[in-house]
Amino acid sequence: MTVPHLTTALTGPLRELESRILAAQPHIEHWFRSQWHNHAVPFYGSVDLRNSGFKLAPVDMNLFPGGHNNLNPDFLPLAVQAAQSAVDRVCPEARNILVIPENHTRNSFYLQNVAALVHIFEQAGLKVRLGSLNPEITAPTQLTAANGAVITLEPLERRGNRLVLADGFSPCIVLLNNDLSGGIPDILKNLEQNLLPPLHGGWAVRRKSNHFAAYDKVADDFSSLISIDPWLINPYYSTATGLDFHTRQGEDELAAKVESVLARTRAKYREYGIDHEPYVIVKADAGTYGMGVMSVKTPEEVIGLNRKARNKMSVVKEGLEVSEVIVQEGVYTFESINEAVAEPVVYMMDRYVIGGFYRVHTGRGVDENLNAPGMHFVPLSFEKPCLPDRHAGPDAPPNRFYAYGVISRLALLAASLELEATDPDA
Amino acid sequence: MTVPHLTTALTGPLRELESRILAAQPHIEHWFRSQWHNHAVPFYGSVDLRNSGFKLAPVDMNLFPGGHNNLNPDFLPLAVQAAQSAVDRVCPEARNILVIPENHTRNSFYLQNVAALVHIFEQAGLKVRLGSLNPEITAPTQLTAANGAVITLEPLERRGNRLVLADGFSPCIVLLNNDLSGGIPDILKNLEQNLLPPLHGGWAVRRKSNHFAAYDKVADDFSSLISIDPWLINPYYSTATGLDFHTRQGEDELAAKVESVLARTRAKYREYGIDHEPYVIVKADAGTYGMGVMSVKTPEEVIGLNRKARNKMSVVKEGLEVSEVIVQEGVYTFESINEAVAEPVVYMMDRYVIGGFYRVHTGRGVDENLNAPGMHFVPLSFEKPCLPDRHAGPDAPPNRFYAYGVISRLALLAASLELEATDPDA
Numbered sequence: 001m002t003v004p005h006l007t008t009a010l011t012g013p014l015r016e017l018e019s020r021i022l023a024a025q026p027h028i029e030h031w032f033r034s035q036w037h038n039h040a041v042p043f044y045g046s047v048d049l050r051n052s053g054f055k056l057a058p059v060d061m062n063l064f065p066g067g068h069n070n071l072n073p074d075f076l077p078l079a080v081q082a083a084q085s086a087v088d089r090v091c092p093e094a095r096n097i098l099v100i101p102e103n104h105t106r107n108s109f110y111l112q113n114v115a116a117l118v119h120i121f122e123q124a125g126l127k128v129r130l131g132s133l134n135p136e137i138t139a140p141t142q143l144t145a146a147n148g149a150v151i152t153l154e155p156l157e158r159r160g161n162r163l164v165l166a167d168g169f170s171p172c173i174v175l176l177n178n179d180l181s182g183g184i185p186d187i188l189k190n191l192e193q194n195l196l197p198p199l200h201g202g203w204a205v206r207r208k209s210n211h212f213a214a215y216d217k218v219a220d221d222f223s224s225l226i227s228i229d230p231w232l233i234n235p236y237y238s239t240a241t242g243l244d245f246h247t248r249q250g251e252d253e254l255a256a257k258v259e260s261v262l263a264r265t266r267a268k269y270r271e272y273g274i275d276h277e278p279y280v281i282v283k284a285d286a287g288t289y290g291m292g293v294m295s296v297k298t299p300e301e302v303i304g305l306n307r308k309a310r311n312k313m314s315v316v317k318e319g320l321e322v323s324e325v326i327v328q329e330g331v332y333t334f335e336s337i338n339e340a341v342a343e344p345v346v347y348m349m350d351r352y353v354i355g356g357f358y359r360v361h362t363g364r365g366v367d368e369n370l371n372a373p374g375m376h377f378v379p380l381s382f383e384k385p386c387l388p389d390r391h392a393g394p395d396a397p398p399n400r401f402y403a404y405g406v407i408s409r410l411a412l413l414a415a416s417l418e419l420e421a422t423d424p425d426a
Numbered sequence: 427m428t429v430p431h432l433t434t435a436l437t438g439p440l441r442e443l444e445s446r447i448l449a450a451q452p453h454i455e456h457w458f459r460s461q462w463h464n465h466a467v468p469f470y471g472s473v474d475l476r477n478s479g480f481k482l483a484p485v486d487m488n489l490f491p492g493g494h495n496n497l498n499p500d501f502l503p504l505a506v507q508a509a510q511s512a513v514d515r516v517c518p519e520a521r522n523i524l525v526i527p528e529n530h531t532r533n534s535f536y537l538q539n540v541a542a543l544v545h546i547f548e549q550a551g552l553k554v555r556l557g558s559l560n561p562e563i564t565a566p567t568q569l570t571a572a573n574g575a576v577i578t579l580e581p582l583e584r585r586g587n588r589l590v591l592a593d594g595f596s597p598c599i600v601l602l603n604n605d606l607s608g609g610i611p612d613i614l615k616n617l618e619q620n621l622l623p624p625l626h627g628g629w630a631v632r633r634k635s636n637h638f639a640a641y642d643k644v645a646d647d648f649s650s651l652i653s654i655d656p657w658l659i660n661p662y663y664s665t666a667t668g669l670d671f672h673t674r675q676g677e678d679e680l681a682a683k684v685e686s687v688l689a690r691t692r693a694k695y696r697e698y699g700i701d702h703e704p705y706v707i708v709k710a711d712a713g714t715y716g717m718g719v720m721s722v723k724t725p726e727e728v729i730g731l732n733r734k735a736r737n738k739m740s741v742v743k744e745g746l747e748v749s750e751v752i753v754q755e756g757v758y759t760f761e762s763i764n765e766a767v768a769e770p771v772v773y774m775m776d777r778y779v780i781g782g783f784y785r786v787h788t789g790r791g792v793d794e795n796l797n798a799p800g801m802h803f804v805p806l807s808f809e810k811p812c813l814p815d816r817h818a819g820p821d822a823p824p825n826r827f828y829a830y831g832v833i834s835r836l837a838l839l840a841a842s843l844e845l846e847a848t849d850p851d852a
Contacts, residue, residue: 029510029551030521037518074500077811081507081778084455092463095456123813125455352507385503387549 013054013272017232018394018403024226025388028406031225032413036351039416043086043175043196044349047408048359050331051344054274056403057235057331058411059281061211063197064179066102068120069112069147070379071347071355076123078385082349083124087173089350090194096127096171098163102178103134105153108146115149117177120349129169131156133178133185140166161192180204181287200422201415207285208326209239210422215414222410233407235329236264239285243323245305245314255299257327258282262299265329279330279367282313284322292322293369295330332366337380341366346386346408353386353405439480439698443658444820444829450652451814454832457651458839462777465842469512469601469622470775473834474785476757477770480700482829483661483757484837485707487637489623490605492528494546495538495573496805497773497781502549504811508775509550513599515776516620522553522597524589528604529560531579534572541575543603546775555595557582559604559611566592587618606630607713626848627841633711634752635665636848641840648836659833661755662690665711669749671731671740676749681725683753684708688725691755705756705793708739710748718748719795721756758792763806767792772812772834779812779831 021028046065047058071079087094099121101114114130121128132141132153140154154165164170174195180188180202188199200206215234223230238257243250258280265278277297284292292313296302305313314322335342337360346356358380361368386405389398420426447454472491473484497505513520525547527540540556547554558567558579566580580591590596600621606614606628614625626632641660649656664683669676684706691704703723710718718739722728731739740748761768763786772782784806787794812831815824846852 026521026548026551026553030519032551033510033514033518033520075503077501077504077813078507080813081504084459084778085511088459092459093456094459095452122452122816125452125458127452352510387503387506390548 013232014051014056015394017056017228018399020226020228021403021406022388022390022394022399025390025402027225028222031222032351032409035413039413039420041086041089041351042201042412042415042419043090044347045412045415046345046347047411049344049346049404049407050333051335052332053334054272055232055235055331056407057233058215058407059235059328059331060208061215061411061415062179063201063206063415064177065347066110066113066177067345067357067379068116068347069109069145070345070357070381071116072357072381072383075355075382075385076120078352079120079347079349079354080123082352082354083120083126085352086350087121087124087126090196091172094126094172096129096169096173097121098129098131098165098169098171098174100131100133100156100174100176100178101153103132103182105132105134105136105141105143108144111143111145111151112147112149114177115145115147115151118151127171129154129165131163131165131174133187156187158187161190163187163191163193163195176202178202198419198423200424201419203286205286205422206418207324207422208283209237209285209324211411211414211418212237212326212328214417214421215411217417218410218414231268233410235331236261237326237328239324239326241285241324243325245310245322248304251303254282254302254325254327258296258302259299261327261329262297276332281328281330281369282325283328283369284313285324285326287322292325295368297367330367334366341368342380344382344404346404348408348412351409351412353408355382356386356401356404356408357381439658440477440482441820443482443654444825446652446654447829447832448814448816448820448825451816451828453651454648457648458777458835461839465839465846467512467515467777468627468838468841468845469516470773471838471841472771472773473837475770475772475830475833476759477761478758479760480698481658481661481757482833483659484641484833485661485754485757486634487641487837487841488605489627489632489841490603491773492536492539492603493771493783493805494542494773495535495571496771496783496807497542498783498807498809501781501808501811502546504778505546505773505775505780506549508778508780509546509552511778512776513547513550513552516622517598520552520597520599522555522595522599523547524555524557524591524595524597524600526557526559526582526600526602526604527579529558529608531558531560531562531567531569534570537569537571537577538573538575540603541571541573541577544577553597555580555591557589557591557600559613582613584613587616589613589617589619589621602628604628624845624849626850627845629712631712631848632844633750633848634709635663635711635750637837637840637844638663638752638754640843640847641837643843644836644840657694659836661757662687663752663754665750665752667711667750669751671736671748674730677729680708680728680751680753684722684728685725687753687755688723702758707754707756707795708751709754709795710739711750711752713748718751721794723793756793760792767794768806770808770830772830774834774838777835777838779834781808782812782827782830782834783807 046062048060118128130153137153157164162170174193183204219230219234240254240257261280279297282294333343340360340362342358342360384398386401388402472488474486544554556579563579563581588596600619609630645656645660666680666683687706705723708720759769766786766788768784768786810824812827814828
């Protein structure tokens with residue numbers, strides 16, 4: 001596989017951006033090293049990118065990444081090395097790790113992700129066991145993933161300030177792969193173990209707007225470093241609160257926010273001579289899995305939503321009601337593979353990029369969200385690691401992947417700043 | 427490529443060893459993590475292993491590894507990640523690195539190694555320049571490696587307590603890829619920069635016997651951890667000093683040492699029912715590049731050496747006179763590829779295994795040293811990283827490579843203990 005084809009003629013600005021990233025590689029890596037000395041790197045994360053040919057930007061940053069099964073198995077050693085580094089940072093004396101997966105035990109692709117995570121930690125030399133928050137798991141339960149891998153979920157128990165399994169397994173690292181959309185269970189509160197990501201990283205508390213506020217700062221700093229317009233790597237956004245999609249409360253305010261983001265985007269499109277229609281993505285400020293997401297091109301589209309659209313917008317995962325949304329500049333994806341639109345997803349562990357894949361959709365448009373519930377995307381793992389080839393052109397595959405890795409690490413850094421800023425104990 | 431064929435029927439003990447290593451993987455990795463918290467990991471290193479089917483042991487540990495060009499390019503990302511970790515450990519604010527290569531500028535294969543090192547550090551985001559100790563390098567000089575890669579050597583200068591290049595390039599990390607066989611140049615003394623490996627790691631000062639004394643301790647500890655006989659991973663050795671090969675001074679003492687190591691080895695061969703003739707390797711205690719090395723099966727062989735053998739033994743690299751030798755139990759290599767004997771060499775950077783290759787010789791015996799001057803070996807890079815596959819048998823390729831990686835890291839740990847013990851400032 002090579003890099004997907006960019007189906008837009010507007011690749012000039014991107015090539016310019018990629019060239020600058022490539023030329024500044026030593027500065028960039030030095031800058032990241034110093035950032036990670038001032039900010040705690042998240043244990044792991046994944047970033048959804050969009051590449052419009054004129055803009056390359058993160059549109060979502062996941063602190064509880066699923067999809068490790070979609071990474072190129074050739075890069076497994078990178079993940080193992082990164083896992084060793086991450087564990088060493090958190091709890092050097094660790095022999096064991098307890099991973100808490102999502103509760104949906106019937107998604108056999110998600111189970112594949114869990115099996116892949118288990119494999120990474122086993123390769124790193126840890127004993128890994130899976131503790132489940134799912135009340136249906138009352139005894140060790142074997143589940144089979146889509147690829148035939150078998151994992152064993154065990155019921156979590158609380159003993160004093162520690163999470164344990166029935167036989168007393170009680171490691172110093174507890175890794176959440178459950179985004180806590182349903183709220184923070186009492187069993188996870190006030191643990192003396194290292195619980196990562198921290199509870200305020202879960203969607204019960206986390207807000208996309210906090211992440212993108214932190215990303216604004218990171219993108220501005222980075223853009224100064226390599227002398228670019230921050231807009232090239234950062235989508236405009238705004239927020240609207242106090243919404244009730246059922247009673248249409250807050251609709252006008254939302255429409256105004258949509259218009260404001262569209263207007264700012266339109267101005268940038270004019271500045272760069274981009275002949276496309278701006279759009280925005282309206283999505284729940286708390287939440288994930290692509291629920292509660294709309295793509296709109298005019299403010300009128302959010303006024304008087306029909307029942308179906310209202311229902312779609314009003315509830316995200318685990319029945320969470322949506323009253324706050326983020327209105328984010330839409331970034332076209334002009335990457336395509338065999339005429340299907342594709343968006344890159346980059347995975348990181350500790351401070352390292354460990355791989356990525358393209359989400360490829362045949363049934364979606366260039367201005368639509370590709371991470372939607374029930375949608376089946378085809379994962380296409382990156383064939384090359386995200387290391388630059390300075391002797392090749394800026395859009396040679398390794399260099400495009402390097403640029404992806406850099407922008408994704410900016411989002412990871414933003415997540416670090418976001419978690420600092422929102423830490424209830426700080 | 428798969429793992430070379432073992433041409434001995436005596437693979438029972440090795441399979442047993444590999445099985446134990448595999449079964450104990452979480453304990454082993456935990457043990458290494460804790461060791462690296464108590465001991466400073468060398469910046470990089472390579473280890474020559476010998477695999478006799480009944481024994482798997484390091485026979486040499488190089489603190490100034492050449493041969494990075496022989497590693498599988500598919501694993502480059504592992505080296506880059508390890509380099510980032512190594513640099514971060516030594517000098518997190520580093521933007522630049524100064525590498526000091528060997529002086530022999532006409533070995534175009536060695537130049538390939540230098541080019542490979544430069545590439546690794548560039549990929550890690552550092553500016554890399556090469557400072558030469560060679561007095562013939564009086565201006566920036568471009569040299570072309572065997573594969574066509576071009577490197578630029580620049581003359582080293584001293585300004586106060588810093589090493590610099592002519593334009594003032596003066597990074598906080600100076601990495602030696604020159605083993606200082608010819609002595610420690612004044613220009614390298616009392617630097618305020620981080621000079622790695624430290625000067626007492628150079629062959630002007632370093633002694634193999636110190637390394638193997640440290641390895642004795644490491645091998646004993648590790649053998650307790652996984653309940654094996656340390657002999658399975660550790661060759662017997664002894665030392666002889668005050669030798670003069672030209673005047674035959676010390677010959678009898680040397681013969682006695684040879685007999686003592688042979689006798690101990692013979693006893694072990696009997697214990698394990700090994701039907702081979704023990705041999706020892708006599709080699710300079712200080713020195714490298716396989717000079718000053720003899721393979722002998724009886725003590726008589728070191729008495730009354732002819733002129734050719736005396737000359738071979740008496741001088742190692744850069745004319746260093748040999749008066750101290752190490753008498754090391756010979757470990758047969760029963761690995762072969764197309765009937766040529768092969769010995770594995772494993773490369774590490776920071777605490778990570780970054781790859782390895784087989785030294786394959788068609789013209790050498792199973793009891794001979796394969797790293798000899800002027801010998802052309804065929805490098806055959808490992809096809810797989812050194813990660814275990816616990817679902818496969820102990821001698822499946824990934825598992826053999828994992829065992830190689832473990833034993834090599836033991837030698838790396840021994841190097842750390844050795845450098846601590848021999849530190850003149852300690």
